[in-house]
Amino acid sequence: MNGMRGDQILVGQRLKIGENKRETESSAYRYHTVGRGDTLSGLAEVYGTSVTRIMRLNGLHSDNIRIGQKLKISGAGNRFLKPELVRISNLNPKLWRNIIAHHSAIREGNAAIYGRAHKRRGMINGLAYHFVIGNGIDSGDGEIEIGPRWTGQIEGGHVKSRAYNLTSIGVCVIGDFQKFKPTANQLVAFRELVTFLKHDLLGGKPKFYVHKDLEQTACPGKNFPVSAMHKEFG
Ligand SMILES: [Zn+2]
Known part of the structure; x- marks a missing residue:
């Protein structure tokens, strides 16, 4: 399951354990x-x-x-999304008019690592995104991490425009999609998350964007399936 040839393991190494039975029920x-x-x-x-x-x-x-x-x-077949963790009691549905997709532009990292980097860059609220989707390197492949800006229902720091940061949920898929492709699991997780946020939680109202729709950037990279996602999420 972990692609190892020997039985040596390292301190801090993340190991996949057990079969994911739900995979066949996706x-x-x-x-x-x-x-x-x-x-x-x-x-x-x-x-x-x-x-x-x-x-x-x-x-x-x-x-x-x-x-x-x-x-x-819906709701029976989620592989990566745990709706009970995303559906929070302090949800402020009026706040969120947009959902914006990003890539991290680097292969490594997870919510905690990016959060520390964003704090060092002067963001007092830490992790700039509301959600981070892992690729199997520093978090699970397809793992959805929930950032403190979601649990706190506060503005993001994921675009330059303050107006968009105030009203937009930021979802970061880890990887450099100018050079590489998102993993299949990341795309499943991304769809599950955006579907849940847009339709189940926010009544279909938020608009869906990728970062480069709004600002001068390559984000989320040329290998991110932008048109497929627009077809699905508007
Ligand atoms: Zn971006």
Whole structure:
């Protein structure tokens, strides 16, 4: 699992342990057959999702549903996202008008390492992003780390524009995607996270951007699937 040839391990080395059983269930959705009295808002509450998310998953253009209709429900098949950790009690939904994707432009690092670097650069709130997605080097491959700016619901420091920092969730995928590609797991994790933030948590409202849509930069790099993500998230 860790690609090791011998049984030597190092202090501080991160080891993958055990099978991830959920990997084989990645495309699993729950289904709900509409019964008498069911409404989309009622189902959204029961399943912990949102009306817009159910509508999008099922290609519905209105909230009319009929008895006997089989609806796809999200939330069952997450491999990397733990919704209970992202859904925080102090969420300020009015604050977040945008979600902005970045790469870190270096291969190494994790939320703690970047957080220290950002503090050294004078950012008193530390880690500039709200979320960091690992690549298997200094955190798990596809691991979603939640930064203190998300738990504190405070502005990011991930773009130059203060106006965007004040209103935008910053998601950093670790790697240099000018030179390399994101891992398959990173892309799955990124989709799970952005889907959850945009649709389940914020009612479909936030706009989706990659950094270079807004400012003069190569970020998130030419190997990041920008158009695919725009197709998916607007
Ligand atoms: Zn960026």
